[in-house]
Amino acid sequence: MQSDTKINILLVDDQPENLLALEAVLGDLGENLVRANSGQEALRHLLSRDFAVILMDVQMPGMDGFETATLIRSRARSRHAPIIFLTAFSASDQLMFKGYALGAVDYLFKPIESSILISKVTVFVDLFKKSESVQRQAAQLVAMNGELRQSEERFRSLSACSPVGVFVIDSAGHCTYANPRFQAICGLTEAQSLAAGWFPSVYAADQDRAIAQWMAYVQSSGDYSEEVRFESVDYTLRWMHVRSSPMLSAQGDLLGYVGTIEDITERKQAEETHAEMVREQIARQEAEAMSRMKDEFLAVLSHELRTPLNSMLGWARLLQSKKMDETSVARALATIERNAEAQSRLIEDILDMSKIIRGKLQLNCCAVNLIQVVEIALDSVRLQADAKAIQITATIDRSIGKVWSDPVRLQQVILNLLTNAIKFTPDKGTVEVRLEWENDEEVVRLQVVDTGIGIHADFLPRVFDRFRQADSSTTRSFGGLGLGLAIVRHLVELTGGTIRAESPGEGKGSTFTIVLPLWQGSDPLLNHSVSEDLEGANVS
Amino acid sequence: MSRKSPIKRVLVIDNESYIQEITKICLETVTDWQVITASSGREGIVKAETEQPDAILLDVMMPDMDGLTTFANLHANALTHDIPVILLSAEIQTADRRYYSEMGIKAAIAKPFEPLDLAHQIANALNWEV
Known part of the structure; x- marks a missing residue:
């Protein structure tokens, strides 16, 4: 109840002018003045509300002030309502005692001194207000106690x-x-839980890590969330998700840490099973792709080897x-x-690739x-x-x-790039060979540029x-096993060089670039023998 | 399905010119058949429509349009639907033979074929007399 709520004061007199006089005096208090012209009317008012004080004329026709007071006192609600009797004549002591016996708290004699009336009424108004406030506080206390009990009960059942x-x-x-579930997870009694916490339940091999993670958390300001293996009393391992947050007071002071431990073993197992299934599926797909590629390669190989064979055999028989x-x-x-030559080249390539795969290719x-x-x-x-x-x-x-x-091998590499360029360039196109310094005088660059079918950016x-041509129809259109460039790259890399391919796109030609380190040594014998080999060749 | 004409006409569809050549020579050496050649599936379909050969010898592995696609086109075309087709393939497995037969292919001959026996293999598959 708010303090600005007005307090009720009951004025009981059969003379309206007396009531008016009382109202005039007490109006300044700013409280709620309730008028009653008779004892009956006063009792009616008392049925519905409480009054801080009752000012009541003794001499009233019908039910007089004393009778009214007797009835007021007989009701529990109004038993303690203070009554000040007002009387026009100087009452005898006997009459006054009667009034006091009926619960009157005071007597005032008419004509009433207004300042005395105000001060007396003020005392009761204040008293009423105070007692109301005390009652309110008591009620609040009861409510708070109830809430506290409920909250405790809620926490207890939540936790339990x-x-x-x-x-x-x-x-x-x-x-x-430590709640009961904590004790069950850790296999500890409540007393043991409180003494040891959860670290001793962590699987021995993971304990150092778990403690280090916890210490890092305690020193940071964040939250803790780790998946930790716990070892139960029967030595089985179970996965736990341990989470914790700092517990702060309203002022922001650290009170401690609240945390939860959740058994996630089944989830972990499901995840592991799922991961295993995914791994198996990937392995199966890879094996299938490998098998498909092998089948395709064998079909191409078979076709490439048998086509020339068919011609040779046919003509030989004829x-x-x-x-x-x-x-x-x-x-x-x-x-x-x-x-026969075409087939021999195919077989050479296959043998080279086989040596490369086995790491047996020697230069x-x-x-x-x-x-x-x-x-x-x-x-x-x-x-060509x-x-x-x-x-x-x-x-x-x-x-x-x-x-x-x-x-x-170097000859093989350059020939391969040139024959490729010619093979993939339509009639009347051009193939350009450039041999120049890369950017300093230690590295040389050999480029073969054609105006051929080009290479798609994706390819x-x-x-x-190895075994790659842009698609199987390319394999068919242009023949070959798709081994040439794989062999070329390997040979170039074996001699410390690099090779790269560029193409602005399909139909726009290709450029193959080999970068080779220049020979820095000086071995006249070796130089001589190489020169001799090459001198015999027909150089245009 | 054979035509009434006494001289058989065979269309060979193969992108390899050496194979076209050896096939033609082998058949013409052993028989009096007339051999027409085509270098691709597309060219083969056009020649099959216009020349109406008695049989088609079709290579499986060809660029652009492979043998099976070419066959599907021939089979779906009313003009060429009834011309018997024999496949030429480097690798033929038992499963392939059944598959080919279900598709309506008369026979499959493996490469490398026996040159002087090729005509007999074709004649046997088509119930022709050589």
Whole structure:
């Protein structure tokens, strides 16, 4: 109840002018003045509300002041309502005693001195207010006690029935609370839990880590959330999710840490099972992809090897069975030879790849005159290029010296790039060879640039993978096993060089770039033998 | 399905010119058949429509349109639907033979074929007399 709520004061007199006079005097108090013209009316008012004080005329027709007071006192609600009797004549002592016996607290004689009336009424108003306040406080106290009991009960049942372990650790590190689930998880009694906390239940091998993580948490301002293995009394391991947050007072002071422990063993097992299933599925898919790739490779291999075989076999049988004119015989033999050569190249590639895979490929390195090797390679592909009316141009920096490499393999690499360029360039295109310094005088760069079918950006990163051509129809269109560039890259890398492929896109040509370190040594014997090998070749 | 014409006409579809050549020579050496060649599936379909050969010898592994796709096109085309098709393939497994037969392919001959026996293999598959 608010203090600005008005207090009720009951005025009882049969004379309206007396009531008016009382109202005039007491009006300044600002309280609620309730008028009653008779004892009955006063009792009616008392039925519905409480009064701080009752000012009552003794002499009233019908029920007089004393009778009214007797009835007021007989009701529990109004038993303690203070009554001040007002009387016009100087009452006898006997009459006054009667009044006091009926519970009157005072007597005032008419004419009433207004200041006395005000001060007396004020006393009772204050008293009423105080007692009301005390009652209010008492009621609040009762309500608070009830809430506290409820809250305690709620906490007790929450904690007791909680599916997770709950603990509290004070700022000094002592466990001050552990709920029943905590005790069950840790396999401890309440007293043991409070003495030891949860660390002793952690699996021995994980204890140091768990303690270190907890110490780090205590020193930080964040939350703690770790998955920890607990070892139960029967030595089985179970996964627990331990979480904790600092417990702060309203002022922000650290009171300790509240935490939960949740058994997540089943979730962990489900996750592990799921992960295992995913791993198995990936392994299965990889195996299937590998098997598919192998099947495709075998089909291509079979086709590539048997196609030339079919021609050779066919012509050989025809030569045996049928009389042929000289021109036809020559044609048959030329066809057999070309097909045998094609098959031989395929077999060489397969053997090279096989050696590379087994790590058995060996190089016979020496200082090699790069310009000569390039020119010999250019010469040997010229017929092939002419057949497709492809123009080959060469830009060669004559100041470039020797590289340390295997001359036969280097020749193979350059020939492979040139034949690839011719193979993938349409008729009347161009193939350009550039041999120049990379950027200093220790590294040289050999580029083969064509105006051919180009390489799709998606395929560029895989262009040097073995068994790869952009798609199986490319394999069919252009023949071959898709081993050439894989072998080339391997050979280049074996001699300390690098190779890269660039293409602005499909149909826009390709550029293959080999970067080789220049030979820095000086071994006249080796140089000589290489030069001799190359001198015999027909260099254009 | 054979035509009434006494001289058989066979269309060979293969992208490898050497194979076209050896097939043609082998068949023409042993029989009096007339051999027409095509270098791709697309060219083969056009020649099958216009030339109406008595049989088609079709390579499985070809660029652009492979043998099975070419066959599907021939089979779906009313003009070429009834021309018997024999496949030429580097690798034929038992499962493949059943699959080919269900598709309506008359026979499959493995590469490398026996040159002088090729005509007999075709004739046997199609019940022709050589």
